[in-house]
Amino acid sequence: MIYTIPQKELINPGHLACQGCGGALALRTVLKTLGENTILTFPACCWSVIDGPFPYSAVKVPLFHTAFETAAVTAAGVKAGVKKAQDPNTISVAWAGDGGTFDIGIQALSGAAERNEDMFYFVYDNEAYMNTGVQRSSATPKGAWTTTTPTQSPKKERKKDLVSIIAAHAVPYIATACVAYPEDLTKKLEKAKKIKGFKFFHIFAPCPPGWKINPQDTIRIAKMAVENKMFPLFEIEDGEKYTINMPNPKKEKNVPVNEYILKQGRFRHLKEDDINEIQAFVDKRWEKLKKLAEI
Secondary structure, rough: OOOOOOOEEEEEOOOOOOOOOOHHHHHHHHHHHHHOOEEEOOOOOOOHHOOOOOOOOOOOEEEEOOEEEEEEEHHHHHHHHHOOOOOOOOOOEEEEEEHHHHHOOHHHHHHHHOOOOOOOEEEEEOEEOOOOOOOOOOOOOOOOOOOOEEOOOOOOOOOOOOOHHHHHOOEEEEEEOOOOOOOHHHHHHHHHOOOOEEEEEEEEHHHHOHOOHHHHHHHHHHHHHHHHHOOOOOEEOOOOEEEEEOHHHHOOOOOOOOOHHOOOOOOOHHHHHHHHHHHHHHHHHHHHHHOOOOO
């Protein structure tokens, strides 16, 4: 097998991520591909802690720590600054969790997308406010346990379809990605680097403490989410051209969601009818995606 992932590491060992952290794996892959000419913006999120306390930093590129709601606008300002300095090669990156993207940061995110800022925006999605104790976010899936949606009253609302919201801005490039498929992520990053304008990446990043899974199962769980279509891999160009990246989308295997659900403690309280409802929703959403991709 020929690997396309660059070998140079731009994250130091000894960072403060939990064992099996999907968010740490995601940034490691992204920085390998984007390279040293990258400036990062971190709002309040797990990576605010993972990076380490001042004056130390786990990343080997310049970094701004910002307020929770300002990742996108700060990254846009960074890009304006390097443009003024006549530096066309530096890449400006907003790197945020789902709380700072789906919820608190969506205003600045929408503004940057509407203006078509020449930057990357990444959300590493662990489906809750993990850094502050596993509270519910609008990225939390229906039926999930969190500390603010306990098992006797789990989340009743479905996960926000943020990708469709960003697609409505008709930005040049949107991609979903998963830490279990680093080659797919690298390929999409290389493509996006050649595109001028706003690039949005939604990366699926399991959280062992928040999902109540074993740290060694992070990649396995992430891969299952793709295989059963809980988190399909696809691209959207200019808000309308959809491309599914999963293996053989025309001959997809009907992998049920139940094993993925039952492997996670946050879903342990769900009954068979609840799982059947989730399966029906996943099937319906997959058929919609295939229609959009004209498959």
